[in-house]
Structure formats: C-alpha cells, structure tokens
Amino acid sequence: MSEILKRVADVIESRKIANGGDPEKSYVARLFSKGDDAILKKIGEEATETVMAAKDARAGGDASKVLYECADLWFHSMVLLAQFNLKPQDVIDELARREGLSGIDEKAARTE
C-alpha cells in the first residue's frame, strides 16, 4: 500500500475518541465524535462536489478541481473505513482480488 495512505490511515486511527482524539483540536476527532451520520453526510457532500467538479471541467473549467474533490472523497472514505475498523489495505486487497475479472463477466456469473 502507498506509504501516504498508510500514514494518513494511522493518523485517522489515532484521532478516534477512544484513542485520545480531541474534537477541539482535530477535524477527524470531531467527525468521529459526531458519529456515523456526520461521516456519511461528508461522503455524500464530497461525492456530489466531485460530480460537479467533473461537470464544470467538461464545460471548460479547471480539471484540477476534480483532483481536489477526489482527494476529499478518498480522505472521507478513509474516515468511514476507520469508523468500521477497516483499512485502505482492505480495499486494495479487494481490488487485487478483482484484478483481471471483467465487470461484464462478473455480472453474467451472478446467481441473484
């Protein structure tokens, strides 16, 4: 896993209230202190902002905004993973498991 993903995931873990995170000093601790709904709200916001940035870029705007919004979305997804005691490595492992498996073939093989 990318070293930066691991480092940021470690900091996020350290911001959990049970690990001493202080909502007065830390944005991540503040999110954890507010709970699931606050984290999920941020995921929804950042996903929408990503869509809007892409639409703007396609209409002649600044493509770098897509990058910034994706970074916000990845970061908040990492907070969500931590909330469920999951790690970026778990997502990477899942992507590795899927590697080479065509989405079309996978869909055709579904029984439900």
Ligand SMILES: N=c1c2ncn([C@@H]3O[C@H](COP(=O)(O)OP(=O)(O)OP(=O)(O)O)[C@@H](O)[C@H]3O)c2ncn1[C@@H]1O[C@H](COP(=O)(O)O)[C@@H](O)[C@H]1O
């Ligand atoms: N990568 C990030 C990161 N990306 C985005 N953000 C914050 O996520 C928020 C994004 O919200 P918006 O863009 O919607 O801006 P906003 O309107 O100010 O946000 P809200 O008031 O709606 O929450 C902003 O407050 C950003 O500063 C981040 N906050 C923290 N990190 C990482 O997390 C670490 C720990 O952060 P703290 O817990 O704050 O020390 C940092 O050292 C960084 O490595």
